[in-house]
Amino acid sequence: MTHSSHAAVVTLTQITKGFDDGGQYHQVLNQLNLSILPGETVALTGPSGSGKSTLLNIIGGFEQADSGELSLLGNSTQRWGDAEWSAFRRRSLGVVFQQYNLLTPLNVADNIQFPLSLLGERWNDWCDYLVNKLGIAELTQRAVEQLSGGQQQRVAIARALAHRPALLLADEPTGNLDANAGDEVMQLLVKLAADAGTSILMVTHSDTAAQYMTRRWHLEQGKIHE
């Protein structure tokens, strides 16, 4: 896999996806042509059921489009098998969900180190920077289930950015937080992703959260309106 710093992080060409809905074909994504450049941040909005999660899942390789082409970091994914997808996710992808999905038997530091350990790397200065900025430096030895929701989401952000991925996929990252905690998390997410050179694609129902991104894709009836 080559990695050109000038290539788009994500390029979708004529991406189409539908599902069988009780014998009827229901088209969710209709010939989408989109790209995300290095460092760009995009809010993905749209009504419930419009296909936002489906689009995120296709970009992360968790679901396959019916037709069209997906390129990541300038590489067509058409012929990728499990090994190429794993390598891409390990090296170049971070994810943050509404449910924090932390590894509960592990403490904070081990959660943050986890993506690095998959790359044969260790805790480093960037990890120190992340936990300091996120205000969780004092919590690194704590079990994650002892933390508040806002604290757990900060740990999830540190884990998602620990390996400075090219792309962060976020699905309602502030969905479980109150307005103040949500604003704080969004500010930190945007700042730290910028420091890491990470592009963001974030699904959200929240206008407030969407405003933190520089672009907005509104998905409705299979099409994106920007």
Ligand SMILES: Nc1ncnc2c1ncn2[C@@H]1O[C@H](COP(=O)(O)OP(=O)(O)OP(=O)(O)O)[C@@H](O)[C@H]1O
């Ligand atoms: N595996 C599947 N099999 C059948 N239908 C599916 C499948 N996955 C998604 N769908 C359908 O595709 C449509 C889009 O679903 P998706 O979850 O992507 O929407 P969404 O915009 O993320 O919704 P929400 O905002 O409610 O999370 C929905 O009508 C859903 O029922």
